[in-house]
Amino acid sequence: MTTEALVGLIFLPLLGACATVLPGRLATRAGVLAGLLPLPWLLVVVTLAVVQDPALFVELGGFAAPLGIRLFADPLAVLMLWMVAIIGGLAAVHAWFDFPPDSPAGQSFWPLWLLLTSAMNALFLSADLFNLYVCLELVTLTAIPLIALAGSKTSVRAAMRYLLLALLASLLYLLGIALLYNATGTLDLYLIRTALTAAPPAAVVTALALISLGLLLKGAVFPLHVWLPQAHASAPGPVSAVLSALVVKTAIYLLYRLWLWSVPAGTLAAEHALMLMALLGAGALLYGGVLALLQERLKLVIAYSTVAQLGYLLLILPMAATAAWPVAWQGGLYQLLSHGLAKAAMFLAAANILHALGSDRLSHLRRLDQRQPLSLFTLAVAGVSLMGLPPSGGFLAKWLLLEAAWRSGQWWLLAVLIAGSLLAAAYIFRILAASLGRDDPTEAQPVAASRSIPVIQDAAALLLALLALGTGFAAAPILQFIEAGAPAAWSTP
Amino acid sequence: MNPSAVIYLLTAAAVFGIGLYGLLQSRQILRQLLSINLMGGGIFLLLITLGGGADGRPDPVPQAMVLTGIVIAVSATAFALALLLRWHELSGSTELDADAIADAIADAVADAHDD
Numbered sequence: 001m002t003t004e005a006l007v008g009l010i011f012l013p014l015l016g017a018c019a020t021v022l023p024g025r026l027a028t029r030a031g032v033l034a035g036l037l038p039l040p041w042l043l044v045v046v047t048l049a050v051v052q053d054p055a056l057f058v059e060l061g062g063f064a065a066p067l068g069i070r071l072f073a074d075p076l077a078v079l080m081l082w083m084v085a086i087i088g089g090l091a092a093v094h095a096w097f098d099f100p101p102d103s104p105a106g107q108s109f110w111p112l113w114l115l116l117t118s119a120m121n122a123l124f125l126s127a128d129l130f131n132l133y134v135c136l137e138l139v140t141l142t143a144i145p146l147i148a149l150a151g152s153k154t155s156v157r158a159a160m161r162y163l164l165l166a167l168l169a170s171l172l173y174l175l176g177i178a179l180l181y182n183a184t185g186t187l188d189l190y191l192i193r194t195a196l197t198a199a200p201p202a203a204v205v206t207a208l209a210l211i212s213l214g215l216l217l218k219g220a221v222f223p224l225h226v227w228l229p230q231a232h233a234s235a236p237g238p239v240s241a242v243l244s245a246l247v248v249k250t251a252i253y254l255l256y257r258l259w260l261w262s263v264p265a266g267t268l269a270a271e272h273a274l275m276l277m278a279l280l281g282a283g284a285l286l287y288g289g290v291l292a293l294l295q296e297r298l299k300l301v302i303a304y305s306t307v308a309q310l311g312y313l314l315l316i317l318p319m320a321a322t323a324a325w326p327v328a329w330q331g332g333l334y335q336l337l338s339h340g341l342a343k344a345a346m347f348l349a350a351a352n353i354l355h356a357l358g359s360d361r362l363s364h365l366r367r368l369d370q371r372q373p374l375s376l377f378t379l380a381v382a383g384v385s386l387m388g389l390p391p392s393g394g395f396l397a398k399w400l401l402l403e404a405a406w407r408s409g410q411w412w413l414l415a416v417l418i419a420g421s422l423l424a425a426a427y428i429f430r431i432l433a434a435s436l437g438r439d440d441p442t443e444a445q446p447v448a449a450s451r452s453i454p455v456i457q458d459a460a461a462l463l464l465a466l467l468a469l470g471t472g473f474a475a476a477p478i479l480q481f482i483e484a485g486a487p488a489a490w491s492t493p
Numbered sequence: 494m495n496p497s498a499v500i501y502l503l504t505a506a507a508v509f510g511i512g513l514y515g516l517l518q519s520r521q522i523l524r525q526l527l528s529i530n531l532m533g534g535g536i537f538l539l540l541i542t543l544g545g546g547a548d549g550r551p552d553p554v555p556q557a558m559v560l561t562g563i564v565i566a567v568s569a570t571a572f573a574l575a576l577l578l579r580w581h582e583l584s585g586s587t588e589l590d591a592d593a594i595a596d597a598i599a600d601a602v603a604d605a606h607d608d
Binding site: 130145153159163187 | 529555
């Protein structure tokens with residue numbers, strides 16, 4: 001049963017994608033529904049199995065590793081899969097109206113969307129560095145055409161730049177794998193640990209550096225984020241949501257897997273590597289926050305906010321060697337979850353605003369509370385989670401991170417965390433202030449009334465924002481689940 | 494590893510290096526794509542050489558990886574070329590950055606007149 005559910009998570013969207021390109025008016029619609037609707041139900045089965053066994057390996061077709069392909073599920077993987085199901089699902093509901101399945105736009109949109117879903121599910125279930133390479137490529141090659149579907153010059157340029165950098169990143173990753181395989185004789189994420197010794201050869205160090213560099217580039221970690229803001233801001237709304245909430249996080253997820261699962265503690269001066277990545281995270285948090293504050297367009301503010309919020313995910317890394325690790329891990333994963341929900345909600349709301357007003361410039365948002373009250377409410381609720389005000393999920397994440405930084409005595413982290421939250425508050429309040437502005441009586445024309453948008457599109461965005469808020473209330477079971485799968489803390493040398 | 498492997502390894506490094514140089518030095522998207530393909534070729538050669546095996550029996554895993562890698566490289570290149578054609582249609586340019594700033598200003602002006 002569990003095996004079927006795991007395989008279904010990968011193959012149902014894949015088969016759905018094949019169905020969508022068949023001729024016939026109903027084929028696309030049927031493919032989309034068959035590919036997406038069963039996913040949450042399959043996930044329930046997988047979740048129950050993982051609660052029983054927090055390190056679930058399934059050998060496909062009965063072939064053992066290294067020849068066969070193993071699927072692996074643990075709480076981290078299940079959390080990511082749920083994010084794909086929920087965020088991807090609600091974004092798909094939103095996309096249903098902009099890309100109706102029987103329209104030409106829908107014909108090109110839905111196959112890519114289903115393939116992207118399938119690729120992300122496969123990525124989170126893979127246990128082998130080469131399979132992960134294939135999945136990363138699939139994610140890249142399906143996400144980028146989705147950006148270009150917006151059709152504007154800006155979006156095609158952003159897609160092209162993203163593609164060139166993503167291909168470079170993939171090659172760095174592949175080169176790293178080649179060296180690592182030669183040095184260790186295995187590509188299994190969970191067997192590499194045993195093959196690495198305390199003093200590995202230079203080839204392994206180079207390999208880990210190359211793989212990490214590739215992943216940092218794909219994960220848009222400061223200062224390698226240059227491709228992200230335009231790409232995320234110029235994509236169609238639901239695509240922006242999935243890119244920011246899920247796609248960039250695939251790379252961060254792999255960094256976690258590589259450094260916290262595959263590399264044994266005390267090797268390669270890995271502490272220094274983790275500290276370096278945390279410093280990049282701190283840079284991202286501050287730089288992204290300041291840049292978000294300077295943007296004139298709503299979608300660009302949200303995109304730069306992604307650059308900043310990704311920083312939190314790297315900040316937890318150096319705490320792997322301290323006693324505060326379990327708290328830091330919970331905080332990091334909670335940030336992953338709540339940021340995904342809040343950011344997807346904001347991008348969907350921004351898409352609604354852009355659609356209704358024909359512009360997303362902050363200076364055009366005046367009187368938004370009268371023109372698009374639900375969108376504004378969504379932005380505000382998601383914003384509460386992003387800046388970390390109670391009782392949202394974002395608050396809990398940042399609280400746990402602060403507690404971990406406090407307990408491990410990393411004072412500089414405390415300062416960075418607080419500065420990051422203040423910057424987030426500043427750019428969110430800037431959006432709200434612009435939206436609540438009134439017409440200037442001296443100006444000749446008041447702002448135009450807005451076009452109406454389907455209420456379901458509003459509802460999808462609002463539901464995501466409420467989920468981001470709700471993760472703050474229903475935290476206990478989720479935190480317990482996360483803790484069961486925390487990678488072992490590194491003993492301090 | 495047999496001695497002739499050194500030649501292959503050096504070739505792989507050279508091909509990768511030429512590709513990297515081309516990618517960083519050129520502003521033409523088509524050249525950048527060719528450079529990326531060269532870098533990929535270098536990595537494939539490295540994989541095959543390292544999987545050569547000391548006793549003359551090659552390790553099948555790197556060969557399988559190279560086959561998969563070639564398939565991915567072909568599809569990625571095909572998509573990139575299609576995207577490049579679209580970019581050329583829209584902008585009339587074969588480079589990315591030539592008129593980025595001018596475009597941004599034009600966008601902003603068009604947007605300001607929108608409503």
